[in-house]
Amino acid sequence: MGTYFNGFMFMRLVFFLTWFLLLLSNSFSSLQPLCHEDESSALMQFKHRFVINKFVSSYPFAYPKVASWKNNSDCCSWDGVECSEDTGHVVSLDLSSSCLYGSINSNSSLFHLVHLRRLNLADNHFNYSQIPFRVAHLSRLEYLNLSLSKFSGTEQDLITGHLPAFNSSSPLKVLGLGGTSFSGELPASIGNLNSLHALDLRDCRFSGSIPNSLANLTQLIFLDLSRNSGNMLQGSLPVLPPSIQSLEVWDNAFTGKISPWVCNLTSLVELDLSYNRLSGTLHPCLGNFSRSLKVLSLKSNNFHGIIPKGWAKGGNLQQWNSMRTYDAKKLTYLLVGVNDNGWNDSFDYLVTITNKGKEQEYEKILDVLTVIDFSCNRFRGEIPKAVGNLTELHLFDFSNNGLTGHIPSSLGNLKNLEAMDLAQNKLVERYHRNWCS
Secondary structure, eight states: OHHHHHHHHHHHHHHHHHHHHHHHHHHHHHHSOOOOHHHHHHHHHHHTTOEEOTTSOOSTTOOOGGGGOOTTSOGGGSTTEEEOTTTOOEEEEEOTTOOEESOOOTTOGGGGOTTOSEEEOOSSBOTTOOOOGGGGGOTTOOEEEOTTSOOSOOTTOSSOOOOOOOOTTOOOOEEEOTTSOOEEOOOGGGGGOTTOOEEEOTTSEEOBOOOGGGGGOTTOOEEEOOOOGGGOBEESOOOOOTTOOEEEOOSSEEEEOOOGGGGGOTTOSEEEOOSSEEEEOOOGGGGGGTTTOOEEEOOSSEEEEOOOGGGGGOTTOOEESSOOOOOGGGOOOOEEEOOSSEEOSOOOOOEEEEETTEEEEESSSOTTOOEEEOOSSOOEEOOOGGGGGOTTOOEEEOOSSEEEEEOOGGGGGOTTOOEEEOOSSEEEOOOOGGGGO
């Protein structure tokens, strides 16, 4: 009897607590402030400035988020809108890939949303309008993404777009402008963004040299200046703060040597300098990045000299130029390419890999290599017989070097080989019967 009574009382207690928590939850939700009327009106005005065109957004799952916006409803519940739970002010607006077509100017109602901390308008079509200078006046903005949004400049250069000047009090942490039509030189004021962590300026039309003020961005982690139209970014590589972890400046017109300042970038995880006009020898300090560096791409420059042998011990190096590997235990794909430079030494094909604190020496080159492209360099000597042990090799390109001697018969062991190019060397050709097997 006592057990039954205790069980009954327990069930009543559970029911009471559940009812109380639901009541409390409803009370709090009713106390949560609704969207402010002036901000709701500003959003509706912004919506009506655009037409919906499903072809202007490249993202395959793009859809018009503003279609859910209705008058006389709480804008905090609208798609893409986020409000502060404390004040009800709109703090985040994400209309990325929303099929919006139209223009934005400085009179846009968007700038009435003065409490915005995040603004994402990426992957829309703003009809090549200039980015309004008032975007820099959104003093609380921490995240701004306008990538792939047809801002600034036209194909006929009827409009020239420039970045607005930012002041040093801006809390901006992420600035994404990749794939826009911004042109001209990067303003020195970009160095005022002291809180910036990520700066994406790839696929734009910037020209000239990089301002030294980038060195002031002491919290910068990610910088992408790659593929500016017409290779218009030029001069020396920018001096960057030690905080940088990812630097991509490929497909520009940077010249000169890699400055010793790169030795201070001890946190580097990714470094891509390919397709520029850089020259000189590689600084030995690059070999000290083996514990952090995972991606290194230097192809299609004018480097010369000896490849630092210390790189062979690159503990975490996952991609070298186009070298890719994932976890030594699950290694399935590896691609090596140091082509189009001026290396003039023999290649050190003895590799030591450190895994879980244990060093293991792989004789000659790893047998998991699938592609080797050392074309257009100045390698000399003979092709090592050990290449025949690379049983997973699909492509082997040593063309346009200074190789001599016989082509080793061991290449006949490469049963998976689909293409081999040894042209423009000084090799002695010799037919081997096992090549046809």
